[in-house]
Amino acid sequence: MKRTASAIWNGTIKEGNGNISTQSTVLNKTQYSFNSRFAEGVGTNPEELIAAAHAGCFNMKLTLDLEAAGFKADTLETTSTVTLDNGTITRSDLVLKAKVPGITNEKFQEVAAGAKAGCPVSRALNLEISLQAELVG
Numbered sequence: 795m796k797r798t799a800s801a802i803w804n805g806t807i808k809e810g811n812g813n814i815s816t817q818s819t820v821l822n823k824t825q826y827s828f829n830s831r832f833a834e835g836v837g838t839n840p841e842e843l844i845a846a847a848h849a850g851c852f853n854m855k856l857t858l859d860l861e862a863a864g865f866k867a868d869t870l871e872t873t874s875t876v877t878l879d880n881g882t883i884t885r886s887d888l889v890l891k892a893k894v895p896g897i898t899n900e901k902f903q904e905v906a907a908g909a910k911a912g913c914p915v916s917r918a919l920n921l922e923i924s925l926q927a928e929l930v931g
Contacts, residue, residue, distance in 0.1 A: 801826075814838065841883060845874040848886050848915045855913035859905050860894060868893040868931075885922040893931040902929055 799821070803812035811827040821838070829835025849872040860867050875887045888910060894902060906927040910916055916923055 811837075814843075841876045841878050844883065844915075844919070845876040845886065848876070848913075848919070849874040849888065851913045851915035852888055852890075852909060856890075856892075856906060856909035859909045859912070860897075863901065863905055865894050865897045865901075865905075868895065883919075883921055885924070886916075886919060888923065888925045888927075890925065890927040891930050892927065894929060897929070899929055903927060 797817055799814060799816045801812055801814045804810050808828045811825060813823040813825055814821050815823055825837035826839055827835055827837055830837030831839035831841070852874070853870045853872050856870055857867055870890065870892050872888055872890045875889075876883055877885045877887075890906060892902065892906075897905075906925060910923060910925045
């Protein structure tokens with residue numbers, strides 16, 4: 795399987811801007827700029843796209859692993875916070891709140907840790923990854 799995305803940039807780093815599009819067209823000429831990356835400007839940025847990919851991938855891998863262990867999650871809500879430090883993306887901190895009927899906390903933590911290590915985005919990223927996983931409800 796292969797997926798594609800494209801980016802266009804025009805102008806200088808601070809005054810310029812660009813847009814990002816994805817094969818699925820979920821992103822279709824979505825704006826990005828210096829301000830959307832380093833300030834609070836309108837648009838997206840590479841770090842939030844990596845965070846979104848990591849949170850989504852982790853949830854799918856965790857769902858697969860829970861099902862393999864005999865559990866069905868009602869809800870998995872994961873936030874990924876990606877840190878850009880001195881020009882390098884250094885970490886992704888995953889915070890998970892999950893509703894999984896019938897699972898013990900010990901088993902849940904074991905399966906979640908495995909999903910963190912095994913999700914394709916985790917494996918692709920060369921950075922520190924933390925996980926705070928909590929059963930709710």
